[in-house]
Amino acid sequence: MQDQLKKRLLDAASDPYRDSGAFNYRWARGKLAGDPIFAALIDEAVFPDNARVLDLGCGRGLLAAWLLAAERLAARGLWSASTVPPKGLRFRGVELMAREADCGNRALQPLHGDRVQLQGGDMRAAEMGDVDAVAILDVLHYIPHVEQERLLDRIRAALGGGGVFVTRVGDAGSGWRFAFSQFVDRCISFAQGHRIAPTWCRPLADWVSVLESRGFSVQTRAMSAGTPFANVMVVARVGK
Numbered sequence: 001m002q003d004q005l006k007k008r009l010l011d012a013a014s015d016p017y018r019d020s021g022a023f024n025y026r027w028a029r030g031k032l033a034g035d036p037i038f039a040a041l042i043d044e045a046v047f048p049d050n051a052r053v054l055d056l057g058c059g060r061g062l063l064a065a066w067l068l069a070a071e072r073l074a075a076r077g078l079w080s081a082s083t084v085p086p087k088g089l090r091f092r093g094v095e096l097m098a099r100e101a102d103c104g105n106r107a108l109q110p111l112h113g114d115r116v117q118l119q120g121g122d123m124r125a126a127e128m129g130d131v132d133a134v135a136i137l138d139v140l141h142y143i144p145h146v147e148q149e150r151l152l153d154r155i156r157a158a159l160g161g162g163g164v165f166v167t168r169v170g171d172a173g174s175g176w177r178f179a180f181s182q183f184v185d186r187c188i189s190f191a192q193g194h195r196i197a198p199t200w201c202r203p204l205a206d207w208v209s210v211l212e213s214r215g216f217s218v219q220t221r222a223m224s225a226g227t228p229f230a231n232v233m234v235v236a237r238v239g240k
């Protein structure tokens, strides 16, 4: 994505958070600017047009903010990259910290109405409902392995043919990079008011195997370019 388009998209995606206070705005802008996964989700055409997306552990709804801003730019003829962003996405989000979900609703609903509905709750108990795509970005490791597997079973059962599950995980097999990622994750969680809790990580090969054993076809892409982290985007698709 060229710099000019990236800047335009960053402005469009973060501006809705301006009225949520300086911290929320800076958080949204900083995360969207520095995290390579948001651009990759468009580059890799992860979400099909008109997908009903369930974002588990959605935080302030940055995924919705980014993809809906990209759609708005494309609709205005301001999109210059070769991969066109998806149109017509609708987002439901579930987030443990209800105040973050509320912040996302306040920022995004004035622009997008009921295309964005974020609520407080635990993803382990989330209603899957009618869904074409499920995203869990940097959240799965907060729940124990057996609960991860139970949740993945429910996601697989909810997704029909052509459905997609996208997650980002840390690769526990990647040595010091993983240790550093864990350290930063804990610092950020603490700064955000979360308690420091244990985490349940896996080497990348285990994540892939857990997903393939549930019938997903899995692709992975390192998501650490230019950073010292061990993050990997995992796109798991259900055959049509």
Ligand SMILES: C[S@@+](CC[C@H](N)C(=O)[O-])C[C@H]1O[C@@H](n2cnc3c(N)ncnc32)[C@H](O)[C@@H]1O
Binding pocket: 031, 056, 057, 058, 059, 060, 062, 063, 094, 095, 096, 097, 100, 121, 122, 123, 124, 136, 137, 138, 139, 142, 143, 194
């Ligand atoms: C690192 S943040 C990622 C937020 C968001 N996915 C993003 O990419 O901007 C992890 C989020 O997961 C949430 N979380 C952790 N455990 C959760 C659970 N069991 N159910 C729902 N959300 C959870 C945390 O409150 C936090 O907002």
